[in-house]
Amino acid sequence: MSEKLAFSDVSFSYGTQPLLRRFHLTVNQGEFVSLIGPSGIGKSTLFQLTAGLLQPDEGTIRLDGVPSGERLGRVGYMPQRDMLMAWRTVAENAALPLEIQGVPRKAALERVRAELPRFGLDSWAEAYPSQLSGGMRQRVSFLRAMLTGADLLLLDEPFSALDGITRMDMQEWLLDMWQQTGTTLLLITHDIDEAILMADRVVVLLDSPITRAVELPVPIPRPREAVCRNHSSFLALREQVWALLRRQKDPLMGRYA
The missing domain is CATH 3.40.50.300 (P-loop containing nucleotide triphosphate hydrolases)
Known part of the structure; x- marks a missing residue:
């Protein structure tokens, strides 16, 4: 290894x-x-x-x-608090690291939408953080960290x-995501x-x-x-x-x- x-x-x-x-x-x-x-x-x-x-x-x-x-x-870094921007949708929040890297906004959002089903967020692309549960907000935070491209x-x-x-549900979800990636x-x-x-x-x-x-x-x-x-x-x-x-x-x- x-x-x-x-x-x-x-x-x-x-x-x-x-x-x-x-x-x-x-x-x-x-x-x-x-x-x-x-x-x-x-x-x-x-x-x-x-x-x-x-x-x-x-x-x-x-x-x-x-x-x-x-x-x-x-x-990549996933903080204790999700730090999602209240004025950005789920897709827009997750796309932030791609935009910082210079990826055009349209292409960044397309990349995010392709990943949302794997994170159980495909029905929430246009939702705002205030509409999400704590666990779903952390899924967005993890997706955003993954999209930095860091392994x-x-x-x-x-x-x-x-x-x-x-918390127990998210622990099992994260283990599953780790084994996939x-x-x-x-x-x-x-x-x-x-x-x-x-x-x-x-x-x-x-x-x-x-x-x-x-x-x-x-x-x-x-x-x-x-x-x-x-x-x-x-x-x-x-x-x-x-x-x-x-x-x-x-x-x-x-x-x-």
Whole structure:
């Protein structure tokens, strides 16, 4: 399996506050990896470094095996909030990255409409965000991220604002879409069950600044459904992740991520 993303000896600080110190992480092409760790440890900073919004103080970040300081625009991003524009329809919102790339508006909309059925949105092309459920809005957000053309997508707690039933439905939908597309996915979550259900590996970020990551393979065969949460291997891995997180209690908030 070829390397898609790699952090090698990466250090980064905000001013005098170090967040990463000689950090290593490798993600392979087509892999689904979950990142989990205490609030404020630096998970979103990892995403900003990956996307090229920030540059490391030391070390290298490789894309497709090549050290790259020019990552901006080469990585897709799906934020926690869908960030859809209220005045644009579903098709127009999804077409935005194509328009930014210089694709003529008519051609961009034709490309979007060809993709809408796969995302369960073919009947909603002309709807506005206010007319959509939370789950449907996130589908539009994922389609928009896919249309950047990047085959590495960063998902920053994309389902955290959804109700429990919708969240479980969206988890299964995303797994299905991932298996169809073969895209490399990196997911930030605070939900241990979600981290295990979705990923090939769960990466638990430890220490502050982050100096190490405990990588735990998920031994549950695919395809997966919500019922997998009852498997003994799932329960054992959940306890293993929780045991690691218990040691990372936030001394200010008195709670765990």
